[in-house]
Amino acid sequence: MMNKKEIIKVLEQIAVYMEIKGENAFRVSAYRKAAQALEQDERSLRDIDDVSKLNGIGKGTAAIINELIETGESSVLNELKEEIPEGLIPLLKLPGLGGKKLGKLYQELGVKDRETLKEACESNRIQELAGFGKKSEEKILHALEEANTRPERLPIATVEKAAQFLKDRLASLEDVRRFELAGSYRRARETVKDLDFIVSTDAPASVRESLLNMGEIGEIIGQGDTKLSFTVIIDDDFPLSVDVRLVEDEAFATTLHHFTGSKDHNVLMRQLAKDQGEKISEYGVENVETGEVKTFEDETAFFNHFGLSFIPPEVREGRDELAQFPKDSDLQLISNDDIRGDLHMHTTWSDGAHSIDEMIEACRTRGYDMMAITDHSQFLKVANGLTVERLKRQHEQVRMYNEQYEDMTIFTGIEMDILPDGSLDYDDDVLENIDFVIASIHSSFQQDRNTIQQRLETAARHPKVAMIAHPTGRLIGRRDGYDVDLDWLIDLAKETGTILECNANPNRLDLSAEWLEKAQKAGVPIAINTDAHRIEMLDHMPMGVSTAKRGWLNADSVVNTWGAERLKAWIDKKQT
DNA sequence: GCCGTTTTCGGCCCGACTGTTTTCAGTCG
Structure with missing residues (x-):
């Protein structure tokens, strides 16, 4: 049986094939819309009794989906594949080549993949085609070369x-x-x-x-x-x-809105405008009847004009944001001003670049009133992880600073490794006196899901472990995380009262927005932390906050907004 | 292909830029 993701992919594939076939553009986008409708519905396939009830899915696309569910195949896609060579599909990504032109190249010159396209360029057959010219030919050749060296996103x-x-x-x-x-x-x-x-x-x-x-x-x-x-x-x-x-300045707000997108969000806004007899463009809002164009000082004024409050860019994805942000909306997504502290950072005691007091001063400068010093534990020798003895000495210092600063609560902390064999890096008596214990995985990423999950479960069930850091271990664009079922982890965090991290480092953003959304729904508190290894990295906090916004997190779901006392009470509760 | 108290047909977001044309189609965001 096909899963939802695979079905979405088939619908998108059909759209691409039809584009090359030269189908009506609205028909093509209907397939994309259907795919999107499926994607944006949170339910699993099994829980949707009738897909054609979803907005954007009608008789035709529902039939395809049902066929896929029953047979695992789509006759529509199969026929398209017979008709159009598969090698054309990636060529659509080349800048300047859309469905129409690619279709023509296929029909007239028999171009069917990268190689034949290159040959057609080199034998100067493309410039002969109506609608193409010498420049088009050069551009295509150039694009073909570029495509080898540059990743798409x-x-x-x-x-x-x-x-x-x-x-x-x-x-x-x-x-x-x-x-x-x-x-x-x-x-x-x-x-x-x-x-x-x-x-x-x-x-x-x-x-x-x-x-x-x-x-x-x-x-x-x-x-x-x-x-x-x-x-x-x-x-x-x-x-x-x-x-x-x-x-010009008067068009700034509407242009900014237009090019912030997303495309889908813009479509929603323009439909809304149309319903009230207006037309949105980069240059303003036009009254269709009088032709008068209204401009706005800023985006807030623009949204207000449509009876909406300011919609944060992070949620402008064409979902239900217009309904969520009416003018009198009391929905308060997390914002930078709500953040009162950073609970994951390193110092010269392990692999950080700055001393404890330098980090404290940097956090004070950023207006925080709480923070945690969380260096690496002894297992991580490459990062100069703390032995039990060094850990104790460091924490004496942290406590001293905590006494010294009246305007800042400084938690003693540790980023403790969960070892490959599933055990934790310190014994219970060492953990006993630490304020904020983070557990995380830095080794043996390739273990099977069961082993990885046992490691995470040991950590989550430990009464002293307050938070699991970068829960998937991924590095965006460079490394997939380890194998973990995040629905399972969220349930486990809920059951055990463990905080999950949204690591704000732009290489990580872990958990990602879609999982943050699920965590909030499950009632799991989130900590947004920079994991700073030097002072400047504390400034990644807004990236974490933005990721949290994308996941629709409100301030109360984020422990950084709680303040030291409430956070401490939460941690203490887990231990009893 | 989808949608709908402006509804069963006729729309579907809107405009800039390019390269091809010699007024515009295609692509892109």
Whole structure:
């Protein structure tokens, strides 16, 4: 029997094949919408009695889904596959090639995969085709070469530096009135395709000039009056695509909203506008009857115009955010201002770069009133993990600092390894006097699910273990986590009163937004921590908060908002 | 293909830019 994920994939595949076949674009997107409807429904396939009741799934797509459930195959997809070579599918990802053009290349030149496309370019047959030319041919060849070297989406951690560089650059330009980084970066997706900047200026030509004269420009992809596309190369790395929109200040809010997306969110907003006789574009909201265009000072005013309150970019995914944020909404998603402390960080005692008091001062600067010093335990020798003796000495120091600072509660802590054999790295009597014990896995990732889960269960059931850190162990774009059933882990955390972490390091973001959402529903408290190994890494906190927002977490689900006393009471409760 | 007290047909978000044309289709976000 096919699972939901596989069915979603089939529907999306059908859409892609139809696109190349040259089917009506609305028909194509109907299949995508059906896939989306399935994806956004939280229920498992078994719990949905009639798929055609879902909004976006009708007679046709329901028949396909039911056929898949019954037979594991789709006759529609099978027929499409007979008709259209599979090798064409990945070619759709090449910039500049859509379904129409690819269909033509297939029909007229017999292009059926990368190789035949390359040959067609090299034998100069493409420029002969109506609608194509010399430039198209060169672009396709170029795109084919690029596709080998560049991944499609990049983990946000890898674009952080370039994003900061461009922000600094724009901030330094006199002709820039205000600007913002929009797109999926602003929505805090885990990976991004490019960086989208919205820039308010009265002198677009000057800003364009300044940007294009930066030394870090790779190639200019396109430029018009309001739009500028180029690649930047920061750090001798790969080229990263950047889109800049230059707008007059009165259009800034609507342009920012438009290019923050998501596409699906924009569609919802535009339908809402249409229902009240208006039309949304980058430039404002037009009254269809009078043609009058209204502009807004900021996004809040824009949302208010439609009877909504400000919808955080992180939840603009075209789900039910419009219904969740009416003007008088009392829904308070977690925000940066709610965070009162950071409960996972390292110092020079293990593999951190700064001393205990340097970290304390850094946390005070960030306005916190609680924190935990959590170095590595003895098992992690490469990280200079603390022996029992060193641990005790460190904690004496931490307690001393805790006495010293009246405005900060400093918990003694440890990030204790869960060993490959399933045991914990310290004996109970060592753990006895520690305020905040974190348990985590740093070794033997390849063990089977059962073994991994036994390790996690030992930790979660231990009365002194307050939290499990980076619960999946993944590194985005680099390493999958270990094998764990997260539904199981969330149930276990709920049963044992164990906090789960949302690790704010942009390489991790672990748990991810979708699991945070499930954890909150189950009533499991979440801690958002930076796992900082140096002072600057404390500034990853907003990435964690944004991830939490994507998971619709409210402030009360996040222990960082509780304050030291309430947190301590929660930990104590587990031990009794 | 889906949807609907503006409903069973005729829409389906909207606009910029490119390369091809010589007024526009295709692609993209």
